[in-house]
Amino acid sequence: MxxxxxxxxxxxxxxxxxxxxxxxxxxxxxxxxxxxxxxxxxxxxxxxxxxxxxxxxxxxxxxxxxxxxxxxxxxxxxxxxxxxxxxxxxxxxxxxxxxxxxxxxxxxxxxxxxxxxxxxxxxxxxxxxxxxxxxxxxxxxxxxxxxxxxxxxxxxxxxxxxxxxxxxxxxxxxxxxxxxxxxxxxxxxxxxxxxWLNSYLAEEAPEASASAAFVPPAAIDLHLEKVEDLRYGENPHQAAAVYRFADEFGNFASSANPLVGAKQIQGKPLSYNNLLDADAAWNAVREFDEPAAIILKHQNPCGSAVAKTVTEAYDRAFACDPKSAYGGIIALNREVPLELVEHFADRDKLFVEVLIAPSFTDEALERLSRRKNLRVLETGGADGHAHLEARTVDGGMLVQAVDTVSEDPSTFTFPTTRKPTDKEMDDLLFAWRVVKTVKSNAILIAKDQSGIGMGPGQPNRVDSALFACERAEETCKRMGVEAGGFAAASDAFFPFRDNVDVLAAHGVTAIIQPGGSMRDEESIQACDDHGVAMVFTGARHFRH
Missing domain, CATH: 3.40.50.1380 (Methylglyoxal synthase-like domain)
Known part of the structure; x- marks a missing residue:
């Protein structure tokens, strides 16, 4: 031919x-x-x-x-x-x-x-x-x-x-x-x-309901469209690109306000690592209904807080760990005002890789424009998470329902002699929402609804607890406040009482964890020995 x-x-x-x-x-x-x-x-x-x-x-x-x-x-x-x-x-x-x-x-x-x-x-x-x-x-x-x-x-x-x-x-x-x-x-x-047809059939099935659990289908068909080539992947020698789900597949692993699809208002092109960290930060900040700020570095929230205003939430999140915040990602779940930009750009002189939020005031955008390289992403909203998430593994793909914090506190159990105070319970619930965004084994120390100490990704939970407590004590010293009165969240149960002993020795007065260990009684006894209140949620939140 x-x-x-x-x-x-x-x-x-x-x-x-x-x-x-x-x-x-x-x-x-x-x-x-x-x-x-x-x-x-x-x-x-x-x-x-x-x-x-x-x-x-x-x-x-x-x-x-x-x-x-x-x-x-x-x-x-x-x-x-x-x-x-x-x-x-x-x-x-x-x-x-x-x-x-x-x-x-x-x-x-x-x-x-x-x-x-x-x-x-x-x-x-x-x-x-x-x-x-x-x-x-x-x-x-x-x-x-x-x-x-x-x-x-x-x-x-x-x-x-x-x-x-x-x-x-x-x-x-x-x-x-x-x-x-x-x-x-x-x-x-x-x-x-x-x-579409499979979705229609699922909705028409008699057993289907809005609250029905995700049932993995026999096959998943996807279509991805390239958004752009990236300069490189995790390292300069790795080629990379970012793709988006085609419109008809957006419900597979996209939320109503997804990261891929956010409007980039200014700044250099996003890198592979920027996108990974921005995704983790964006998912973390959407855990909260109240104004919240997450400052994230290398997939872990080094700063986290809720407050009456989003600016106050940023201030408290930054105070958690100013050193780690340098070069991080800031995610916010409210419109960004000029005051917040002035705080991180002028007062704190913080170098930020990505700033992501539902919207920005005109005054905030004018001030942000002076930082030409700062990547500013506007999502248009902060409602809801994706229903599913997927990760590739060699030869295939893992798919699971997204881990959203949905436990009802009325279903929690309180096994210790001392019960948490109202203030402790507020900090525990805050810590419980944040700890699920920390790499396992994860311990999060909170005080006044700020994440002031984090122990991420250690091979054993005792080291995570010790690391989180030491960071919390350093934060209190830097801020000039008294250490102690801490609330601690653990993403999984304590296999031995040594976790409680470490936490109590460093000023933790209340603990929230899933429970379910064969040695729960040892942890309960340790709490009673130290006068610590403990809450069992019945749900684990590993993040690998």
Whole structure:
């Protein structure tokens, strides 16, 4: 097969008519191509004064069954699939009066847009499943040795330019690239249909309910679209890019206000590590209904606080660990005012990699603009988390329901002699929300609803407890406040009483943990020995 194939006949059938008339006119006027078309596309081309052959005239059969059958015909698919280098194929085409089609320009019924409407009915969705379009695209793409296939209007200009440079022909390389793009599109289209139908069936199932637990399906189909190439991955020698879930798959692992999709108002391009840390910070700050601030470094919240205002929350979060905050990510769950920007930029002179929040006042943005390299992300809201999260592992993918803090304090148990005071309970609940965002084994020390000491990722829980307490004591000393009166949260149960002994020795007066160890009685006794109140939540919050 010759590398260059001249276009003599084209079949055009599109839902998105952007640029289609100009494309058809150029094919006819510049190259003498015969245009075959269907329905509304044929009418649009004809109305523009461009000669067009209706599909029913080409096949000898009318469109029928409300347009469900119009291009599903041997004269169409034979024209697309015929191998031009096969004498047998060409003889059969001649015998059955099948004329070759050299170019197909097709885009599909807007199924994804249709099912995105909350008012869509099952019948409407079904009628927007394109059959003829994907069939023509696949046939043309399969025979890319001879046929040029165009599924995206943005490629019209490129095809015409190549035809001008190659005397009305396209090159084999271009045809194969367009074929690959076409199969990517048809795969995504089919996946959107199967995803919608499975979702519909799940909602219609008698046992389904809004509170039903995630049941891992037998198969998961996804389609990701590249947002941009990144400068590099975790390290400079690693290539990387960021992708977003295509609209029809956004509910797989996206929230209502996702990180990928946030508006970058200013700053350098985000790096791979920026995105990982921003994701952890953004998920952490959305745990709170009250104004909250999270300052995160290397996947761990080095500063965390809630307060009456978001500026006060930032101030308290920064006070937790100013040294670690340098070069970190700040996430906020309220609109950012000028005062907050002045605090971190002017008063604290804090270098920040990324600032992420639902919105910013005009005055705040004007002040932020002086820091040209600061990446500022506006999400538009802070409601809700994704339902699912996924991680790749060698040879596959792990998928789980997102770990949202949803335990009802009324279900907690209080096994120790002393019960927590109201103030201690406030700190415990705060610490419980933050500790789930700390790498396991995780201990979080809180005071006045600020995370002042953190023990992340140690191989044993005693070291995590000791590290968290030492940091809490350092924070109190730096702030000039009395150490002690601490609340501690542990993301998993204590296997031995030594954890309680360490915490109590460093001023912890109340502990919240899942419970469930075979040695819970030892931990309870240790608390009673030290006069410490302890709460069992019944739920673990590992974060690996």
């Amino acid at each position: 010759a590398a260059d194939v001249k276009i003599g006949r084209a079949l055009i059938s599109v839902t998105d008519k952007t640029g289609v008339v100009d494309f058809a006119r150029a094919l006819v006027d510049d190259f003498g191509v015969e245009i075959i078309s269907t329905g509304g596309t044929a009418k649009a081309i004809e109305a523009a004064g461009v000669p067009v052959t209706p599909i029913e005239e080409f096949t000898g059969y009318p469109e029928m069954m409300d347009g469900r059958v119009k291009t599903l015909h041997p004269k169409v698919h034979g024209a697309l699939l015929c191998r031009r280098d096969s004498e047998e194929h060409m003889a059969q085409a001649s015998e059955h009066d099948i004329k070759m089609i050299d170019l197909v320009a097709v885009n599909l019924y807007e199924f994804e847009k249709t099912v995105a409407s909350p008012d869509v009915t099952f019948a409407d969705a079904i009628e927007h499943i394109d059959i003829g379009g994907p069939s023509m695209l696949r046939s043309a793409a399969k025979n890319n040795d001879s046929v040029t296939v165009v599924c995206d209007p943005s490629d019209y200009a490129m095809v015409l330019d190549e035809m001008h440079r190659h005397k009305g022909a396209t090159t084999l390389g271009t045809r194969r690239r367009l074929a690959a793009k076409t199969y990517t599109r048809t795969a995504a289209y089919d996946t959107a249909i199967s995803t």
